[in-house]
Amino acid sequence: MGRSTAETAPEYLSLTAEPVREHLAAATQLETFLTGAGTLTLDQRMLLVDQALVLLEQNYVHLPLKISMHAVNPVQRLRLIRRQLEQQTAATMPPEWIFHSEMSKVFHSVRDLHTNYQLPAPFAGKIAFLPFLVEETTDGPEPRFLITRVVQGFSAPAFAPGVEVTHWSGVPIEQAVELNAARFAGGNVAARRSRGVESLTVRSLSAHLPPFEEWVTVSYVGTDGVARELRENWQIVENRPSAAGPEGEASLVLGLDHESEEVSRAKVMLFVPHVIEQQLAVDAGRSPDIAAGETASTMPEVFTARTVQTPSGTFGHIRIHTFHVPDAGAFVEEFVRLIGELPQNGLIVDVRGNGGGSVWASELTLQTLTPRRITPEPFQFINTPLNLRICRSNPRLRPWVSSMEQSVETGATFSAALPLTPEDLANQIGQQYFGPVVLITNARCYSATDMFAAGFQDHAIGTVLGTDDNTGAGGANVWEQGQFMEDFPVASSPYLPLPNGAGMRVAIRRSLRVGERAGAPLEDLGVVPDERHRMTRRDLLEGNVDLMARAGELLRAQPVRELTIADVTRADGSLRLRLKTANVDRVDVYLDRRPRTSVDIPDGRADVTVPGAGAATSVRVDGFALGELVASSSRRL
Incomplete structure (x- = not known):
């Protein structure tokens, strides 16, 4: 055999x-x-346990939730491991794999893919x-x-x-x-x-x-x-090397399931190596080979964009494989370019298996699909003396300090809830796609992808179609153990370098939902889809054909909107707008964010004159249908 x-x-x-x-x-x-495995000394094992205790006891934002939901006590388990190590010698300590097994069990007990014990060499x-x-x-x-x-x-x-x-x-x-x-x-x-x-x-x-x-x-x-x-x-x-992630301030706003990201890279290497060929072609300045109906992307490991034929019509389909990118702005720019080249009568956004990445990339993308103003998810620290020290020492974390200081008097478990994504940035470019949108999720959507799905649902952008009963339910911002070390002088730091390339990560700030579900944690609960599709044999073997058909049915049931500022001219202090619209019965016009006029219009082209435009530098047109905001278009003047 x-x-x-x-x-x-x-x-x-x-x-x-x-x-x-x-x-x-x-x-x-x-x-x-x-x-060749197994070189940790007894002292190195004790160091790993001590550092895990610092992270879980002083930094881990979900500790109260996990103790309650899963009936576990990871801190006590670590203390017991520490006590056992104290009773061992180099001659009597068990094989290294047993130590790693015990440490992994502690971290896995909290059922949090943000909070990991990463094995050292040769496993790393x-x-x-x-x-x-x-x-x-x-x-x-x-x-x-x-x-x-x-x-x-x-x-x-x-x-x-x-x-x-x-x-x-x-x-x-x-x-x-x-x-x-x-x-x-x-x-x-x-x-x-x-x-x-x-x-x-x-x-x-x-x-x-x-x-x-x-x-x-x-x-x-x-x-x-x-x-x-x-x-x-x-x-x-x-494994294949990880794609470059964000640096500097952007590295502090990661929402990433590192294990999923690693497994996804491995699956590309093993089962879809043509994606690597496409990336090599892009890096060399060549046009990548793409399948029929596909739109070439400058980020082939991030996006796959194509036109799909369904019994309900022809629609656009864009797969977002990851939000783990070095530049959130470039990510959104490529997303907008790709959806602009797809059919405009309906869009399927597919995030199945996406383990997350940059919270900024996920939340900045939402605005491109809706006329509504985006409210980014707020995040909280757990109130501990060490977290307060971290926030005081880092200027980028100062907004959380006052609430954490006040918790000494109030006994509050968590700090104030503040967004990681600036709200103005989350609404800077506005709606770019006007057709109906369906979002496809599964249980391997995690972290920043959970936040994207939650934002999509909370802002009523479209229908969430799930192939599982929940998303992965990772509602937090994750930091590496090494990132904590940056905020303290070496002599006074509670964080120490880990041996042999070992690593630890922890959920440091938890996210809360907005809209109708405002204040509900995302962790463990995830996003429950609006509609459920059970994966069929044809889906698994024939390119998701039944799943695309179901998404097409949902798109066909929705009206296709359009609101385009086709032309702008100035004359005698007035601004004349030529608009192209569909399924919009009223437009409100804003100059430099101030309301200036409201006009009832029929479908099709319409000319709107705004007197007294003066030196206005921007115009925004909001479109309504039966009193509901359904489209929005902006333009710099």
């Missing part, structure tokens, strides 16, 4: 796509990889993978699990996308998924199950210990209808 031995790399790795072939050829099997930066992907379809009476992607070059008898997996190493597949889900963090049932499926074949070793088993035995019904078994060894390889 075995396809390879510990000494021989599997043949398929020499047959993978050219952009990743050399990289994947360096993969090693689990048994070989583990021979590595992924464990099998050469195929398993996904779940729930459109029948019972869940079914299908192979949906296979690494190029890999083959097995009657094994291809579409075959159904029945057992995983002898365990019925659904039970194996549930057992797997229990090991991985996730704020709600949908998020845990989604992670349980994904981690069957791809895992980040920065966030998790390697698999316990050196190989898996997959029982499946082959393409010929015959029940078969396949035994495949886990492979370990260095």
